[in-house]
Each structure stands twice: as structure tokens, then as C-alpha cells.
Amino acid sequence: MKYKCTLLGILVAQLTFAQADFQKNLQRELILAEDGDTIQIPAGKFSLTQTLSLEGKNRIVLKGAGVDQTVLSFKGQTEGAEGLHVSNGQQIVLEDFTVQDAKGDAIKTMQIDGITFRRVKTEWTGEPKPENGGYGLYPVLCQNVLIEYCEAIGASDAGIYVGQSKHIIVRHSRAFHNVAGIEIENSQMADVYNNEATENTGGILVFDLPDLIQKKGGNVRVFNNKIHHNNFPNFAPAGNIVATVPQGTGVLILATNEVEVFNNTLTANNSIGVGIISYFMTEKPMTDSLYYPYPSQISIHSNQFDRDRVKYQGKGRLGLLFKYKLRFGKKVPDIVFDGILDKNQTNRPALCLRQNQNATFANLDAGNNFKNVSRDSSPFDCTLLSLKEAVLSQK
């Protein structure tokens, strides 16, 4: 027995050594890769202590043996703000692996033209908690972004987050137990379809925020998604914009222009099915003179709504608002508009609602201290031109 223990001890020691080698060798491969290379990561669970990075390369495929087959675990990470960091390149494909328990974001890709995430899973294991990293799949300042057959679990901000990017497709993916399931932020030409967002605090968010490099998002289509049971208590650390998202949110559109939400099923998102709000609702200061704080040309049509007959679920100031001021009781509206309109903008409608099944509505009249809350959606019965399909270009 004693002999066996010693042997096991040696094995574990060698294993640890081998893992340190694994990290260094994989990092070396990523540094020395030539354009056009495919880098294979074998099956197995590997413990890493530092960010893996790929920088300044073109046409690289980083490929594992499959989701949950190749697992890069960052549970013991001591250095670097991400699990995997990819920057400054073209036509990068990440596929068939899992990134687990990164100390910061799981996979960040920046300044890549042509980034594909395919069958990639990012997760934080255990109960969702504020100590989890912020973003799971995190392309930012990228063009031609394809995310498909991916899964994101446990992010304390957004599971799948596309920020300040252009030409984006997110499809056939699943977001679960994140604060925001899928978030498109300050991004243009995005299609989000055939995804499942469930048991997040908010299912799918489309946000425009001030003070950023890419100022304006727009032409975002959210369709054919299953967005259900997004009632998970908000566990985002305070300060982050998603910390203000009410638990029980299906879709939330913040200050974005040209968003089309259609053919989705929104089931049992028990606070807000679809919310359309201006930046004023965040009660945060605004100094960016180039920032447009109003949502405009938002089209919500042909969606199926169902919610449990319960009270509004959210907490915080919005929760208090619903509880004491709006007092909807169990008749919480499926579609909520803050009603704050840009008085200088009367040519185009801010919001059109049509053919939504089983949908109730409220205009909160928030700009007027909620004096004339209206449940009548007829002022918004209109149609906007369909937005353009997101097309990715291959170089």
C-alpha cells in the first residue's frame, strides 16, 4: 500500500510537471505558428496557470477533440486576465474545446477580421456567482464574427458577448446560467437566431453604451430563438451595466437603433418579455456628446409570449418601481417601453409592435415620472422595413 502511494505520488508529480510542459509547449506552438496552420489540442483535461495567447496570425485553426473532450481548465490560474486571448489577425477558427473557470473572461478575441467560434464551450463550474469571470465568448472590435453550436455557462456578465463589432452571426448556440445570456453591444449588422437562452438573469440583450470607440450599434436582428425561464437572480458585481438587468428578462433593448425581434418564443421570462428602454433608465451620468441615448426604429413582431402568472421578479430600483409605483400585480406586461421619446426625431417611429401572440404591453411614461402609464399598444401598431441579413465576408 505504501509502495502504491509513493508510486501515485510520483505520478501526480510527473503529471503536474507534464501539465506545466503542456502549457508552455502549446503557448510556444501558438507563438511560432505559421499562417495557415492548424493547431490541435488533444483530448484530456489540462490545467493552465496563465492566459494562452495567439497574436498577429492569419488563417489559424485552433482545434480540440470536442466540447468536454478537450478541457482547458483555468481553475488554478495565477496570471492573465483571460483564459484564451486572440488578437490582431484574420480568419481565425476556434473549435471543439471547452474553456473552464477562467479567472477573468474565458475567450477574448480582439481586432480580428474573420473569427469563428464553433462547438466551443465556456463555463464556470459550480453555482453561478459574482466571482465568476465576466464574459464567456467575447469578440470585441472584430469583423465577420461567426458563433455557432457554442455553449456559455455561468458568466457573471454575458455568456456570449459581441462588443463594438461588425457583421456578426450568432446561431445554434445555448446560453445558460449567465447574468446576460447573449449580448450584442455597440455592434452593427448582427443576426442572432436559432439560439436557446435559458435560466439567465436576462436572455438576450441589445445595448448601446456611451464613451466607447465604436459609437453606434444597429441593424440587429433577433429571431427564431427560444428565450425561456430567464429568472435567475442577478449575480453581476455592482457597477457593471448588466447588474441593473432585472431577473426575469427575456429580451432587453437599450438605446440601440434598428433592432428587429421576430419569430421568437418568449416563455416564462417573468418580469419583462421584451423591454425597450433609453439610457436614462440606467440613471447613470452621460457626458458623451456623440452618444444617442434613445432606442429608435425598434420592430417587435410575430413573437410568441407566455409568462407565469406571478408578480414582477426583479429587485433593485426597478423592482421598487414595479412594486410601489407601477403596481401591475400579477398582470405584468410582456412588452415594456419606457416611453421616453426624442422630441427632435419625429420622422421615424421609435417602436413598432405587430402580430405578437399573447402579448400584453405597457408604456411606462418614464419621462413624465410614470404619470400616464398606458397598457394600450395601438399607438405602436406599425411596421418597419425588414432589416438586412447579416452577411459575413470571407477573405
Add this chain to the structure above:
Amino acid sequence: MKKLWILFGSLLSIGLLSFHSVFEQTSELLPAAPKEKLSDYGFFEGLPAAQKPAEGVVPYRLNTPLFTDYAEKLRFVKFPDGQSVAYAAEQVLDFPVGTTLIKTFYFPLDARSPEKGRRLIETRLLIHEPKGWKALEYVWNEEQTDAFLEVAGDTKELSWVDRSGQTRTQTYSIPNLNQCKGCHNSNEKLTPIGPSSRQLNGLFAYEEGAENQLIYWQKKGLLISLPALSEVPKAAVWDDTTTGTVAERAREWLAINCAHCHRPEGPARTSGLFLQTEETNPTHIGIKKTPVAAGRGSGGRLYDIVPGHPEQSILVYRLESSDPGEMMPELGRKLVHQEGIALIKEWIRSIPE
């Protein structure tokens, strides 16, 4: 048990395989073949560890340097023969192709008495090639006879005595080549960070005697178009109260420690937080600015800088953290720069509410 053996076997073979391919590739993939040993470049006379610059290699210092876990740094520049650089007021000097910037990181064995010796850890080179700047990393051996090329980074266990006489032990991280560009990055091009006129505008104790570095460079024919020194901006020395106000020294500290990423051309431009000294927009400096992608780095605080309240400012929280998911800067430190943060706090306290 059997499973473990198989796993171990496969790991070993993977390691060997990739090691093999790396050997094959190294030479052809790195352009203008980097030398295997630091001594091969001939930057130093005599024993390499003495760091005595050879003819044509000029030592320099910065007024306010980057904090790297209390490492001390020796800096040198080697110009291509007969060439010079033109003065620029604010930006890093535009060194000619052929220039090499050399920076050696070391720890004194006992910071109270430098004569007890030092341990050299790493020497980083920035070489200006026709295609642009290239970073190379050399790691000193235990015997301190030479430093050797390393592309994939390393860690060293260190033990030294700090100025208060306390023995510190720490894991010191040597960057891999990708991490070099994590900081040395302007619009995705590798670039030097430190040597701007304003940072060089100060005295250096040369063998021939102390002199302003810009004047010395000018005399040596390395710097041209230098205006009168009175017209040259001068970076405050962060810990020298005679060189600037609290705000000036704090902004200088933030600039050298943060602005390589946090500026409109830097890798952290996605955050909208810009900390280069010339930034004047209060929101971009962080005042009452909401975080964008801080995640748990917010520490539950609402704004990057809350005037008058360092204890409510995210910026301070992230500087005080050593957790890789929260801390700033993201790279190059495992320790907290207590003295630097004291300055930042003092500055935030002084900003009118």
C-alpha cells in the same frame, strides 16, 4: 491507475512531439535569426552580468518608470552607426531602423546595501527592423554568466530583502513574446513605451559625470532638433514631490503604468478609459465613468474614479487587487505597488466632488 498511466503517456508524447516541431521551426520562423545568447550581441564589455555598456551603447533612465514587482531596471539604447533620432515633444521618439532598446530586470539581494550584489532575471530587447519593432526575451541563468533566448516565457522563485529589511519571496513572471505585445502595442503594431523626450528629460550619472540625458544625446549626435531645454516638457518623477503637484505625479504614474493600453491606440481602447497625460476629458480619465467590461474587477463599485473617494473608485480597487481576473495592469505584476497607490489615492482625494 491504468487510466493515469495512459493519460501520462499521452501527455508525455504530446510534449515531446511539440517540442520536436518547435526545434525544427524556431530558426526559420523568427526573422533575422535572433541570437541564442545575449552575449552574442556584444552590448556589454567584460562579464555580461556587470552590464557595463560597450562602445556605442548608451545607458538611460526614465523619470517615472513602470512598476514591475519592485524589480530594478537597467536601460540601454544602441543606435545604428552614425544615425540619430529627431526630437518629438510628446510621443515616444521615432528611433531609426537598426536601433535596439535593451532593458535588464534585476533584484538587489538586499535593497539596503546594493554592494551585496544583485540577481539579474531577464533582459528584454526591442529591435527596430525594417518591418517594424520586434521583441526578444533573454532569461539569465542561475550562474549569472549569460542570458538565453526564451519565446514562451518562464517563472522564477525569488527571495530578496527590501528597503525596510523585510525578506520578500515572490514568483516572478517572465513574459512570453505575445505578452510583450500585450503592452507594447499601438494600433496593433509593436512599439516602445518609455523613451519619450519628456521621460528622458532628467539627469543621468554618466561615467563622465551627471548630465541631462537629452543634452548628452545631442552632444553624442544621437538626438537632433532639440529645442532649448526650457521648452521641452518634463515628466514629473512620481515619488519626488519637488518635480510636480500630486495631480501631475499621479497622472504620470498612471500614464506609464496604464496608458500603454489605456489610450485610443492601445489594446484597452475598448474600455473608453484613457490615461495618457495629454487626455483632458474627465470621463475618459475615469471621473464618474461607468465601467464597460470590468466584470468582477468593478469590486462592486460604481465608477472608475469617484472624486474625493478613492475607497469608492474602481481604479483603486483594481490596482490594489492581485487576483488575475480583477487586477490592473493585467500583466507584469503579482505584487501591489503600495507607494504608487498611495499617490493615486491622494490625488483622487484631492479631486473636487
